[in-house]
Amino acid sequence: MQYLLIKWRIIFLVLFGMLSGCGSGDSMESFGGPTMGSTYSIKYVRHAGLPAPDEVRVQVEQILADVDRQMSTYRSDSDIERFNALPANRCQAMPASILELVRVGEQLSVQSEGSYDLTVEPLLNLWGFGPQAREEKVPTAEALAEVRKRVGHQHLRIDGDRLCKDAAVEVDFNSIAAGYAVDTIAARLEAMGIRDFLAEATGELKASGKKADGSPWRIALEEPRDDRQLAERVIDVDGYGLSTSGDYRNYFEQGGQRFSHTFDARTGAPVSHALASVTVIHPSALMADGLSTLLLILGPERGWDYAEKHDIGAFFVIRADTGFVTRSSHAFERLCGKKTE
Structure with a gap:
């Protein structure tokens, strides 16, 4: 495992x-x-x-x-990785624990004026630190600009027991899951x-x-x-x-x-x-x-x-x-x- x-x-x-x-x-x-x-x-x-x-x-x-x-980004069958694999404008039913962490992440993002964000996984991968990373290196300005289009808590929305996204964002709970x-x-x-x-x-x-x-x-x-x-x-x-x-x-x-x-x-x-x-x-x-x-x-x-x-x-x-x-x-x-x- x-x-x-x-x-x-x-x-x-x-x-x-x-x-x-x-x-x-x-x-x-x-x-x-x-x-x-x-x-x-x-x-x-x-x-x-x-x-x-x-x-x-x-x-x-x-x-x-x-x-x-529920929260591992290192197994493709976890709840959050199945959500991360969805394209833009899709929703997925989630356990209450994940919805709770999304709300906490939004609170911390707003209070930090966007410096903290749960959707940084594409950036982690791009720079070589994430679960799908290939090489640790400084990315080109073009690659960075493209990935940044898929980062931002504003692309997430909770609808009842579903988590929705209007862009192909990927959520990473590594900063709060252990707590x-x-x-x-x-x-x-x-x-x-x-x-x-x-x-x-x-x-x-x-x-x-x-x-x-x-x-x-x-x-x-x-x-x-x-x-x-x-x-x-x-x-x-x-x-x-x-x-x-x-x-x-x-x-x-x-x-x-x-x-x-x-x-x-x-x-x-x-x-x-x-x-x-x-x-x-x-x-x-x-x-x-x-x-x-x-x-x-x-x-x-x-x-x-x-x-x-x-x-x-x-x-x-x-x-x-x-x-x-x-x-x-x-x-x-x-x-x-x-x-x-």
């Missing part, structure tokens, strides 16, 4: 030791596996009467399989009576409650380096989703210039600013996922202004001549407190 390849992430380091419980029979349970071209992991405190890991795993993997079947999956998993865990957990898929995560020893879930945000892992910031998380987007692992170079996989839909080209990564903390993992991409597209100045205007908890890592510098929005500092060494 091919899995949906989610945008490259900075790896989250979950900090926890050997936990023995609190003397009440509580224990830390964990499991994980492959998903969406990456991995997922679930950790939860099993109080008396709560399901065993094998029971929870079945529920979690069914959610991940549903997301893959949606994490939110759905978190809701399922809570429905099973599990209140203390950390759910993670492809680097998107949501934490709730405490660990078995009563300590908080602590997450280390990694400095954007390829040679080794360095914790840039350590935060406690309870009741929030967390997402980090970075442009430093998926790129190519041509003519001495670096081209990343992060696109501004308004220009049809990869971003060229100094923002290396941005982490967003939000009650919804779905919104954290989408907003981290949006802010990465906007860059260190426009992204900062957007985060402050909309009271978004965001942590920026910016390239500088001497390495990296960091900047936190006021909402991030309010939610995460002072820097923990």
Whole structure:
């Protein structure tokens, strides 16, 4: 099976030791596996009467399989790829989950003045980053102009339970699908009576409650380096989703210039600013996922202004001549407190 390849992430380091419980029979349970071209992991405190890991795993993997079947751009039989294959002026019945993500994508596109857009898949393919990509290279101006005719959320329309398009657009959920999956998993865990957990898929995560020893879930945000892992910031998380987007692992170079996989839909080209990564903390993992991409597209100045205007908890890592510098929005500092060494 091919899995949906989610945008490259900075790896989250979950900090926890050997936990023995609190003397009440509580224990830390964990499991994980492959998903969406990456991995997922679930950790939860099993109080008396709560399901065993094998029971929870079945529920979690069914959610991940549903997301893959509905939203993967790497399998031709997924709901969204069948829609993408339709010509202009056609509609297709869709599950509620896909219609929800289309609405979220439209909201983020409008708020970013078109920089963020779910219909960038033709651009990804043209530049060599998408599922139908042939070669990583800078396209000609003529090829770019032609592809841009098929990009823009304004070409999508929801009609009841159908998704319609008036141009041959192709939808790509890679910037929000994992966050949606994490939110759905978190809701399922809570429905099973599990209140203390950390759910993670492809680097998107949501934490709730405490660990078995009563300590908080602590997450280390990694400095954007390829040679080794360095914790840039350590935060406690309870009741929030967390997402980090970075442009430093998926790129190519041509003519001495670096081209990343992060696109501004308004220009049809990869971003060229100094923002290396941005982490967003939000009650919804779905919104954290989408907003981290949006802010990465906007860059260190426009992204900062957007985060402050909309009271978004965001942590920026910016390239500088001497390495990296960091900047936190006021909402991030309010939610995460002072820097923990």
